[in-house]
Amino acid sequence: MLPRWFNIPGTLTLLACVAAWEGAIRSGLVTFDYLPAPSGILVAFLELVRSGDLLTNTAHTLRSIVLGWIAASAIGLALGLIFGLSPLVRRYCLASIEVLRPLPAIAFLPAALLLFSFSLTTELIVIVYAGLWPMFVNTMGGVTSVAGRLHDVSRTLQLSRLRALATVVVPAAAPAILVGLRLSMGTAVVMAIIAEMLGNPHGLGYAVVSALQAMRPERMFAYVLFVGVLAIALNACLVQAERRVLRGYGGGVASHA
Amino acid sequence: MADGVGERGQTLFECYDVCLELAHHGGRRLIIDRLSLDVKAGEFLTIVGSSGTGKTTLLRLLGGLVAATGGSIRFRGAPVAGAPPGVVVVFQDYSNALLQWRSVARNVSLGVEGHLDRSAVAQRVGEALQMVGLERNADDYPWQLSGGMQQRVQIARALALKPQVMLMDEPFGALDAMTKAALQDELLQVHARTGTSFVFITHDIEEAVYLGDRVVVLAGPPGRIHKVVPISLPRPRDQITTRQAPEFLQHRLDIHNAVLDARGD
Numbered sequence: 248m249l250p251r252w253f254n255i256p257g258t259l260t261l262l263a264c265v266a267a268w269e270g271a272i273r274s275g276l277v278t279f280d281y282l283p284a285p286s287g288i289l290v291a292f293l294e295l296v297r298s299g300d301l302l303t304n305t306a307h308t309l310r311s312i313v314l315g316w317i318a319a320s321a322i323g324l325a326l327g328l329i330f331g332l333s334p335l336v337r338r339y340c341l342a343s344i345e346v347l348r349p350l351p352a353i354a355f356l357p358a359a360l361l362l363f364s365f366s367l368t369t370e371l372i373v374i375v376y377a378g379l380w381p382m383f384v385n386t387m388g389g390v391t392s393v394a395g396r397l398h399d400v401s402r403t404l405q406l407s408r409l410r411a412l413a414t415v416v417v418p419a420a421a422p423a424i425l426v427g428l429r430l431s432m433g434t435a436v437v438m439a440i441i442a443e444m445l446g447n448p449h450g451l452g453y454a455v456v457s458a459l460q461a462m463r464p465e466r467m468f469a470y471v472l473f474v475g476v477l478a479i480a481l482n483a484c485l486v487q488a489e490r491r492v493l494r495g496y497g498g499g500v501a502s503h504a
Numbered sequence: 505m506a507d508g509v510g511e512r513g514q515t516l517f518e519c520y521d522v523c524l525e526l527a528h529h530g531g532r533r534l535i536i537d538r539l540s541l542d543v544k545a546g547e548f549l550t551i552v553g554s555s556g557t558g559k560t561t562l563l564r565l566l567g568g569l570v571a572a573t574g575g576s577i578r579f580r581g582a583p584v585a586g587a588p589p590g591v592v593v594v595f596q597d598y599s600n601a602l603l604q605w606r607s608v609a610r611n612v613s614l615g616v617e618g619h620l621d622r623s624a625v626a627q628r629v630g631e632a633l634q635m636v637g638l639e640r641n642a643d644d645y646p647w648q649l650s651g652g653m654q655q656r657v658q659i660a661r662a663l664a665l666k667p668q669v670m671l672m673d674e675p676f677g678a679l680d681a682m683t684k685a686a687l688q689d690e691l692l693q694v695h696a697r698t699g700t701s702f703v704f705i706t707h708d709i710e711e712a713v714y715l716g717d718r719v720v721v722l723a724g725p726p727g728r729i730h731k732v733v734p735i736s737l738p739r740p741r742d743q744i745t746t747r748q749a750p751e752f753l754q755h756r757l758d759i760h761n762a763v764l765d766a767r768g769d
Contacts, residue, residue, distance in 0.1 A: 397601075402587045
């Protein structure tokens with residue numbers, strides 16, 4: 248039997264789209280020089296699995312994503328807490344952050360390339376820089392919107408500043424912080440692929456580009472679609488973790504994941 | 505004496521000519537005007553007044569949650585600067601004041617868990633929950649409980665600190681009449697058993713008379729003391745017989761008139 252969460256109507260639509268694609272190519276209804284049919288992509292994908300190329304490239308990209316995401320989250324969390332807790336820091340430094348934040352991270356890639364050449368460092372710098380903003384903004388927002396009443400409670404119960412932070416402020420801001428973690432992960436995936444295409448010739452991003460240059464459209468589409476699946480899987484892991492952490496928050500907080 | 509509730513009759517709070525002025529639309533606005541008041545150990549002091557008379561502000565001043573801009577507030581002889589140890593505030597909006605992600609027991613332990621070892625914390629929490637009749641709800645979450653039960657959790661959290669003074673800001677204002685009566689009697693039992701002093705704000709005159717040793721009637725704005733009425737009713741008090749006693753009705757009438765009077769003051 249299929250598990251209860253399995254979305255049968257949604258899957259049917261998806262399969263119908265794939266079948267239409269296959270049909271359109273086979274019947275000659277659509278003719279692009281380099282648009283492969285789904286069946287061709289599947290064959291190329293199985294070949295990549297068998298040769299071990301997919302595994303090697305995925306291992307590289309996944310490691311970059313996870314390392315970059317952890318660093319981005321840690322920095323974003325720390326900055327978000329500092330800015331969220333201190334009106335003084337916000338007054339002096341938020342304007343600088345607001346200037347820096349909208350600059351597209353990808354525009355920094357040439358600068359990183361110049362400094363660190365084609366390397367993992369370049370890739371990680373781009374991931375961390377882009378990935379820390381969602382975490383920062385959500386953490387700061389979560390902390391500043393902790394109800395004033397909870398600060399009153401911390402004070403009347405004689406909690407030290409550190410204890411109030413750990414037992415009241417951070418848990419109260421946890422739903423927002425967890426959303427930040429998830430958004431940072433999404434950004435990390437995108438930036439890892441772009442950095443591999445342009446800055447660090449390894450991993451899935453580079454594999455897409457080299458399949459393109461080698462005129463292997465089936466292989467290229469196989470990699471592109473696999474990156475999509477990887478992003479969905481990573482997000483699903485975080486949603487599950489989030490549900491677990493927010494169990495006990497009750498009344499609708501955990502459900503808008 | 506540090507951990508005790510204080511010798512009965514000893515003065516705990518001394519307020520002298522307390523003023524509070526806050527910034528308001530570019531100017532300054534006087535919220536509390538030269539208010540002087542004592543709170544004695546073991547006393548149940550209730551405060552009534554129309555809205556805008558600074559009831560909540562007075563409580564926040566006593567609890568060290570806001571600093572006076574004039575006069576002096578002392579707790580056991582020391583000037584109040586920040587929340588004084590031994591004093592704890594219970595807020596009206598229990599659902600905002602409880603940590604919704606913590607179980608009942610872990611809400612009650614919040615104020616003591618940093619200071620006592622695990623078994624001592626468990627014992628304090630158990631005693632506090634028993635005093636408010638929630639020992640069977642220790643593992644529930646606040647959002648699973650009714651309003652009255654949530655307010656009991658907040659009271660238990662304050663009791664777990666073994667405070668000398670509990671400052672309560674219209675704690676039963678959002679509850680239905682039956683729950684309110686039950687909680688009033690539980691509070692009187694706690695008062696009798698522990699000797700804790702209470703400063704209890706309410707807009708319900710009958711509640712003020714039923715609970716209090718003295719009723720303070722505030723006038724304002726700006727908030728100031730209009731009248732202090734000693735309540736002569738004997739303890740223990742009872743929802744039926746006390747409320748039918750002629751003295752109760754007389755006190756109720758006097759305070760009602762005083763509140764009306766304070767408006768024209």
